[in-house]
Amino acid sequence: MKRIAIFASGSGSNAENLALYFKNNPDIEIAAIYTNNAEAGVIGRASRLGIPSFIYSINDFKEALSIVTHLQSLSIDAIILAGFLRLISPVFIQTYKDKIVNIHPALLPKYGGKGMYGMHVHREVIKNNETESGITIHLVNEKYDEGTTLFQAKCDIDPFDTPELLAEKIHELEYKYFPIVIENWIHTL
Numbered sequence: 172m173k174r175i176a177i178f179a180s181g182s183g184s185n186a187e188n189l190a191l192y193f194k195n196n197p198d199i200e201i202a203a204i205y206t207n208n209a210e211a212g213v214i215g216r217a218s219r220l221g222i223p224s225f226i227y228s229i230n231d232f233k234e235a236l237s238i239v240t241h242l243q244s245l246s247i248d249a250i251i252l253a254g255f256l257r258l259i260s261p262v263f264i265q266t267y268k269d270k271i272v273n274i275h276p277a278l279l280p281k282y283g284g285k286g287m288y289g290m291h292v293h294r295e296v297i298k299n300n301e302t303e304s305g306i307t308i309h310l311v312n313e314k315y316d317e318g319t320t321l322f323q324a325k326c327d328i329d330p331f332d333t334p335e336l337l338a339e340k341i342h343e344l345e346y347k348y349f350p351i352v353i354e355n356w357i358h359t360l
Contacts, residue, residue, distance in 0.1 A: 173357050174202040176247045178255035181289075183213025185253035185274065185345055190220045192350035199357055202245055207232050207257055235262035242266075249357060252311065253349075256288055259311050270360060271311040274349050276341045278323055279307040283316030293334035293341070303327055304337060306344045308352045322352045 175193075177186045183204070190201045204217040204224040217224035231237055239262055242250070250263065252273040259271060275283060277292045282304075287295070296304045305325035310318035324347075326340045 172197070173199050173248045173360060174246050175199060175249050175251055175353075175357070176203045176205060176242055176245070177201060177213075177251045177253050178205050179211065179213040179253045180206060180208050180256040181211055181213065181254045183211065183216040183254070184342070185349060186213050187216045187220065188346050189251065189253065189350055189353065190216075190222060193354075196354075199354065202247060203242075205238065207255075213254075229257065232257050233260055235260035235266075239263065239266050248360060250311075251353060254288075258285070258315060259313075261313055264311065264313055269310055272321065272353065272356060273309055273311050273316070273318070274345055275307045275309065275316050276304075276338075276345070277307065278303070278305045278325065279309065279316050279320065283307075285315050287316070290334055290338060293337045296328070297332065297334050297337060301328055304341065306341060306348065308349060321356055322348065324348050 179186045186204055193199045193201055201222055204222055206213055206226055207229050209226050214224050227238055249270040250267055282292045282295055303325050305323055307320055308322040309320045312318040324344045
């Protein structure tokens with residue numbers, strides 16, 4: 172059985188989607204959810220789903236040693252970033268080399284990097300009159316959104332689309348593909 176920890180900073184809709192997808196999977200378990208935000212909606216979702224959640228400070232995530240020790244005590248095999256809005260510490264990268272995956276709401280390498288998340292991405296995509304956008308699921312390295320791409324899915328942008336409408340299209344892609352890509356990837360570990 173592969174045990175996954177999810178890192179999330181916000182509402183946790185992707186974390187919940189993953190948890191529900193893997194709920195009865197005999198090979199993969201969402202074992203814990205970690206957040207750097209005591210107000211994050213993901214905490215309530217984790218509670219409703221019966222998944223232990225842990226709140227750590229931003230400094231704890233930067234230093235990472237206490238969290239890595241905790242992850243290891245839970246026998247965590249991989250980390251999934253699902254709306255986690257912090258740069259991952261090199262300690263995590265070294266300890267979980269090629270075992271950390273992120274989902275990004277654009278077709279990287281476009282619209283990636285520091286500050287490019289959520290509606291910030293969608294506003295830029297619309298402002299630049301792009302005709303398509305999508306999601307990128309990628310391994311995590313020491314730089315924002317520059318790890319090896321595992322998967323991309325695209326959607327068309329219609330001339331009348333707003334950033335909010337684009338966000339809905341992106342969420343549909345995330346909910347559809349993120350669990351499947353994670354399931355296929357986790358079997359390679």
